[in-house]
Amino acid sequence: MSTPDSRATFAAGFMDDYFAEAEEHVIAVRRSLLTLEAALGSELPAAVLEDLFRSCHSLKGISAMVELREAELLAHHMESCLRAIRQGDVVLSTGNFDSLVNGARTLEGVIVAHRAGQPLPVTDPVLAQLHALAHGDGGTAAAPIALAPVLRLAAASPSPAPRWKVTFVPSPALVVRGVKVDTIRTRLLQLGQVTGVAPKVVAGGGVLFEFEVETAAEEQLAALRGDGVEYEPLPAAVAAAAPSLESGPGTRGTPDQAGERPHDVPVAASANFVRVDLERLDDLMRLVGDMVVTRARLEDTLQRVETHVPFHEWRALQEHSAGIERQLRSLREGVMRVRLVPVGEIFRRMPFVVRDLARDNGKRVQLDLVGQATEIDKFLIERMMDPVIHLVRNAVSHAIETPEERVAAGKSPEGTIRLSASTAGESVVLEISDDGAGIDVEAVAARARASGMAIAGGEIDARTLLDIICVSGFSTRDEADRASGRGVGMAVVRRTVEELGGALAVETRSGRGTTFRVTLPLTLAITDAIIVHVGAHTFAVPQAAVREVIEVEARALRSIERNELLTYRGATLPIVRLARLFALAVEARTRFHAIVVGTGLAAVGLLVDRIAGQREIVVKTISDPLLRVEGISGATELGDGRLVLILDVAALSRALRERAKQLEGMSA
């Protein structure tokens, strides 16, 4: 039951993707045409023609998908011309080459105009020209025959380079390192020509890929051995091989590269987007994280060699290291900014999801989107897409009542779902609200108790409600709902949010509606921390939470009942031994360090054995329920492979204040 309208609406949500991808193909088309033009007078490289064909074909496909007819038609006609040329039915000459150029120019013009919301250029004359070319009536007699060289396809001449059978066996270990079949293929294309590739199944169900490669660079093949690649020589090819099927950015018909045009390719002025593979951004972020760790190691080494190096040399080293730190900070911020993307990317897809579901469920739903320009990290967008879709689906399926029910309740027959995004300090807040029936808190509580969950009697608060509905498999409805993923889905939603370092909350009012609120950190966390040792354990304390670091002599500590105090700056500072708090093996010491956190009356000193220094750390959140320990908020890798736990100072302070209050109550 698709109408051209619903398809068009669906497609309208992808225009940004379309423009970005189309631009890449358009640029490729221009490049190919320029190469062809430069090759006028000699043989036409088959690989370039193939590239051009492929670009036009892709443009045709995506233009059709977004219902941009004019672009689709132009691309289709270009494709027909190229096919005819490739098959030898039409010969390309300087006379008819212009038709191709006009075709490409107009195609680009159509896309650019559409993007700018302007009237499209006229396409009929160009279409007619292309049509004529494809059917062999092309070729204006503009130039005298002597100056109109005929271009022919060049069959790939038997290459003088030796041939190899290159076998690649993919594996999860290689995938983790970023080595996959397409990366191997790209590297092989840079080494020479790939004349064939075939996948094969191996015993055990895995696959391997066999490439036929022509290259003189055997040492480079050998260098690939560590990446799951093996190779062996093949007998020389029979002469007059079929036209080479493969070409890549590195070997655009290699012999032609020598004559590459000197002039630049002017790109459409409307390029204000750069399409970046999320994987590449991830790699960049990882690299930045690695650099942070490496610089920290450098710092450590510098400390160690201080006494071995002449002072002014050492000073210079220190300054360079500090310079790197500053630059790294800017780099880190820069990369993080690149990763920021408007939340609208998630929101834009929702109207379609809502319409389909509403129709299936017999509901009428209006979707409001607020704050689409709010930016969040691209990584978060990718991960939050599914959870947000799930919450919206739940709202349509379960929260919004049928039009009859709504009217009976005095509401408008059309329900409203509102998606909003806003920033609040260092966080982004996403809200998914509906004006439906609200969650039946009593029913949920009753069902939870009936199924054996330990819930206190009386009213349950919002936190407990959320805990209940996020328990895997929980549902107040029957199996049919369970099939729609309710229950299981909420558990995953919450887990995803927590893994991203965020928080999920719910508010509901019976008969009025429900709001789910997702709070996420704006950026992924690299933060400064103080590294401390307690016995054989190492911990990281976020710098931001630390007021001061002091040295403490054991004998300066006073004990009152089971608590220790220190006289500090004229007041008493409660002291907590981390060793005791975490039940770690303690050795007797005479000297400690204390990390002072909190201010004024809330100040507490955390006692550790010693401070190992300050570092920038990449924070990994800990979210698994097995690891819910009060006082631990995450972990970080210190660069030598050791995983170190990060203290949750706020939680610790809270817990300690509670104890202190109890203490006061007791001693009063």
Place this chain on the structure above:
Amino acid sequence: MSEDPMAAAGTEPVGAKQTYILFNVAGTAYAVPSQQVLHMEMLEQVTAVPNAPEFVEGVVFSRGQVVPVINLRSRFGFERTKVDLRTRLLVVQADGRRVGLMADEAREFITIPDEAIRPPHDAIGGLSGNYLDGVATLGDRIVLMLNIREVVERAPTPAV
């Protein structure tokens, strides 16, 4: 078609089987469906997590994520032993969580036909009986089919 009673009952056709990973804990062989196992590694450094449940050995960094490690010996009520070169960490997926299971040894991938699996017998005493989906008999081998979800659920009484 045929008069196969199993077919009439609407069950899987005879011959259905699945792939499992086989591993050892305290001398007993266990199996988990290979689909649930993300990857296997040798156990390197485990960072202990204070105040975590007794059977949580700690955490490791695996594929860029912090993964809790459950010491299966401890979970099943056996004495802990030293980690050696044969100790294996199986990182499994359950309910969207990634958890590491620490086994004495992990040997092989095997296929077990569904019909070789029987429900766990009451007679299997000890803690591990609670975590079983079934018992498989392969020739003269007995393999206990582990229910990963049960294993990774936090104990009802909080440790702290």
Place this chain on the structure above:
Amino acid sequence: MHTILVVDDSPTIRRMVRTALAGLSDVTFVEAGSGLQAIETLAMQPVQAVVLDLNMPDMHGLDVLRFLRSHDKYRSLPVMILTTRGDATSRDAALEAGASAYMTKPFSPTALMASLRGLLAVTDPARSA
């Protein structure tokens, strides 16, 4: 949880397919930008259904499909061909190569979802989709 592999060299189209299928319950998606990548991905993880484009740079979709059908592991894997070409010859070729379903672009998101729902239900009778 069912995994659907979406194979198309256009990132835009892959996105559109994913969004169109977002309404399916209990599914997760994996993408591949070429025939070779699709085969590699299938070898590395379990997949319950594939949406496959035909015209791809390194290996044609029909070759991918034939490769899959010639091996036990993938013989009954549901594969839907989603392609720009709309003539009867292509359709026949696809079906003869072992396609479980065939659809052309531009596609109707609703129709795509209904088809995948059907394909997934076939392999998992317990799934009410």
